[in-house]
Amino acid sequence: MSPPAKDRLGEFGRIERFFRPLAAQFPGALGLTDDAALIAVPPGQELVVTTDAVVSGIHFLPTDSPGDIARKALRVNLSDLAAKGARPMAYLLTLALGRDVDDAWVDAFAQALSHDQARFGIALAGGDSVSTEGPIWVSVTALGLVEAGRMVRRGGARPGDIVLVTGTIGDAALGLAVATGRLAPPEEDVHHLLARYATPEPRCALAAAIANYAHGALDVSDGLMADFSHLCQASRVDGVIEIDRIPLSEPARRVLARDPTRLASILGGGDDYEILFTAPPEAEVAIDAAAKAAGIPVTRIGHMMRGDGRTIFVDASGSTIEIAVPGWTHS
C-alpha cells in the first residue's frame, strides 16, 4: 500500500477531525472513542429504531454532491421516525468510500450532517468507516423516542378514518426523470423537481401530531399507490383515495397538464418522503392546526372503510379508476 496522500487523514484522523464534533452534544456517543454508544431511554418512553442505506447509482446519482448524499442518507431515516410519531434522538453512520475520496469531500459531507443535526435535533452516536472498490454507500441507523405505547403503526388504520398526506406527491419521481433525461419540464420547474429528488424533507415537525392523532402511518418512499396499499393491507381495512385531492406542486401540475400519462410516475414513482396517515375525522381540526403551526401542508385525500385491505382510487365523480402503475419493486 502506498502512503496516504496529504489530503487523506486516514480513518482515525477523519473521525477525530470531521465526525467527533458531530457527536459532541450527545454524551452517550462517548466522543466516538469507544466500541459502542450508550443509550439511556427515559422512563415511560420507548425507542423507535430504523435503518436505511443509500447506494450511489441506486438511491442517489453518482454526480450528487457530498452534502446531498449526507442529507439523503440521514433524512430518509428521519422520515421513518417522523412517520412513526418519534422524535429524533441519535444515529449511527457507516460510510463506505473509495480510496480516491479526499478529505474535502468528507468535510463537506460532515458539514451537511452538522447542519441537519441542528435542524432536526439529532446527534451522531457512533459508526463505522470502510473502504470500497464499488459504488459509495452510506448506511444510517436512527433512534427516536416515543411515549411508551404511542408509536404509530402501519397497521393501525380503522374503518371511518380519514386519509391524509403531507406536502406534495410526485415531485421526486419527476425530478429523477429530469436528472436522467427522461423529462424536460419548463426551465422554471427544473430546479424544484431536481431538488425534491435530491433532498427529502422529513416531516419531523409533525411527529408529535402524528403520535397524538394518527391511527396508522408510514412514509411514502415506494410511491403513494404502493405505500397506501401497504397501509391498507397491514391494517386489514379498505382504503379509498380521491385522485383529484392528491396534493401536487405547481411544477408537477404543469408536467401533468402537458402529458397526463405522467400520473403513473407521480403516484407510483416513490422517494416522496411525505407522511401518509389515517386519523379519526374528529381529529381533523386539531391536525390542521398542528400542520399550520409546523408549516407543513397536510391534505385530506381519502377515507378508510370496512374491508380486507384493498385500495380503491376514485375520480372527482366518484367512479373507480384503474391506474396502470408497474409495481415498484425494490432492487
Next chain:
Amino acid sequence: MSPPAKDRLGEFGRIERFFRPLAAQFPGALGLTDDAALIAVPPGQELVVTTDAVVSGIHFLPTDSPGDIARKALRVNLSDLAAKGARPMAYLLTLALGRDVDDAWVDAFAQALSHDQARFGIALAGGDSVSTEGPIWVSVTALGLVEAGRMVRRGGARPGDIVLVTGTIGDAALGLAVATGRLAPPEEDVHHLLARYATPEPRCALAAAIANYAHGALDVSDGLMADFSHLCQASRVDGVIEIDRIPLSEPARRVLARDPTRLASILGGGDDYEILFTAPPEAEVAIDAAAKAAGIPVTRIGHMMRGDGRTIFVDASGSTIEIAVPGWTHS
C-alpha cells in the same frame, strides 16, 4: 429491467421467506412489516449500541460462503457488545447483494443467522436490503442491555489493575495469511487457522463477568498491540504486557517456532475478536471461576501502572522489547 428469474423472489418475497422467521421471537420487530422496530428498555437498564459493516474483499474473502459472511457480520458486532459487558438483545441488518445472487445464497445466509441467533440469544429487529454493482457488503447494528451505569469503557483501566485476555491471539491474522497464500503451515494446522479468520467467536458468555469485574475493556479487532494502546490511551494509564504470557494456540506456536518474525503479525494482525480487559487483582479468582463456567480461557498477560497512556512490552526476563509492527491502519 428483465423479469426476475425463478430463483429470485424479489425483496418482499425474500424478507417474508428468509428474514421474517428470524424476527419471530422479538415482538418489537413487528414482524418486519413496519418502518421501524420498537425497543423497550427495562427500568434500570441501558442500551449499548454498536455498528460494524463487513465488505467483500476487505473483511471477508470473496470466496467465503454465505454462512461465513453472515456469521462474521453478526459476530463482529456481538464481540463489541461482549467487550462492553452487554448481553445481546436485537440487531438490524442491511444486506447489499449483486443482482446475480440467488435465493439459495440468501437462504444459506439466513440459516446461519438463525443458528447464531439461537446460540447467542439475539433476534432480528429490522433492516434494509439494497442491490449493488460492487462487492457484497453487510452492515449490522447490534443492541445490547447492561444494568444502568455498568457498561465497561475502554477508558476505565486503573493503575494496579491486572490485564487479561480471552482465548488465543494471532490465529485469525495467520489464517488470513494462509487464505491469501502468504503462509503455508503444516497441513494439520491449516483448518484451525482458516476457521479462526473466517469465524470469530464472540465471548458473549463472559459478558456478565466483564460487567461485574472489568474496569476497562475492548475487543481485539485491530490487533493486540494497537488495541492495548487504545485502552491505555483512553484510560490515561500505562500498561505492561509480558509477551511470553500472551496465549497462543498450538498451531500459532508451531508457526512461530518455524519463523519468529511472525510474531509481528500475531500481535499486530487483528481480527482476533477476543476481549482484552483490566480488573483489580482481587477479582482474579472470581474471573477465573466465571471463565471456567463459561468454558472460555482467560489469561493474565500484564498489569497497569500510573502513567499517561504508554504501552510497554516486556520479555520473560522483564526487559522492555520493541516489536516492529506496522500500525494497522483502517482502510
